[in-house]
Amino acid sequence: xxxxxxxxxxxxxxxxxxxxxxxxxxxxxxxxxxxxxxxxxxxxxxxxxxxxxxxxxxxxxxxxxxxxxxxxxxxxxxxxxxxxxxxxxxxxxxxxxxxxxxxxxxxxxxxxxxxxxxxxxxxxxxxxxxxxxxxxxxxxxxxxxxxxxxxxxxxxxxxxxxxxxxxxxxxxxxxxxxxxxxxxxxxxxxxxxxxxxxxxxxxxxxxxxxxxxx
Numbered sequence: 332x333x334x335x336x337x338x339x340x341x342x343x344x345x346x347x348x349x350x351x352x353x354x355x356x357x358x359x360x361x362x363x364x365x366x367x368x369x370x371x372x373x374x375x376x377x378x379x380x381x382x383x384x385x386x387x388x389x390x391x392x393x394x395x396x397x398x399x400x401x402x403x404x405x406x407x408x409x410x411x412x413x414x415x416x417x418x419x420x421x422x423x424x425x426x427x428x429x430x431x432x433x434x435x436x437x438x439x440x441x442x443x444x445x446x447x448x449x450x451x452x453x454x455x456x457x458x459x460x461x462x463x464x465x466x467x468x469x470x471x472x473x474x475x476x477x478x479x480x481x482x483x484x485x486x487x488x489x490x491x492x493x494x495x496x497x498x499x500x501x502x503x504x505x506x507x508x509x510x511x512x513x514x515x516x517x518x519x520x521x522x523x524x525x526x527x528x529x530x531x532x533x534x535x536x537x538x539x540x541x542x543x544x545x
Contacts, residue, residue, distance in 0.1 A: 346389045350387035353480055353529060354421070356529070358385070364525045372498055382417065383417055384419070386418070388400075396426070400483065401442050404446055418485040419484055421478075433456075452487060453486045458481050463476075475509075475512055479527040
């Protein structure tokens, strides 16, 4: 299961209620899309074993989100993989714009370097408006990486290695996923009902960015 967790960022009671809904939405997406469509053949095993941890960051700027990411990275490596194999860090207030999110991935890589976790942890990217380079915005293949909310997936390299060893045609996953999405179509994806049930507040992020640029 995915269990909700508060981020280190101070959160109100209302934020905690919202976080629970965001975790539920993420769980539904994981089960119906990622596992249901077999977009990641390795996801089901860790999910059924309860080794997936999901937490929602209530950070209202990228500086605070960076601190939450560092916290989650430290926590992940501190846990035995049998207890916590992977982490999904969901952003509640920031990175609504995909290009802002994409820029933050450089910060995420810097966090790995700062904690000397390069080669030990990978960070995969998922976003409601995810778009692969060279594709149209509404290209259905983009939906393989479209999560309900901006999400950073922290993955142990050792787990990836074990999964690849058990799945001899791992290099073909991307091509298979593209074929799956083309067959499903946008209408088929929408029928899965794996989107966000809560709107993200872009106003707070835009106000914060405007204030920083003054």
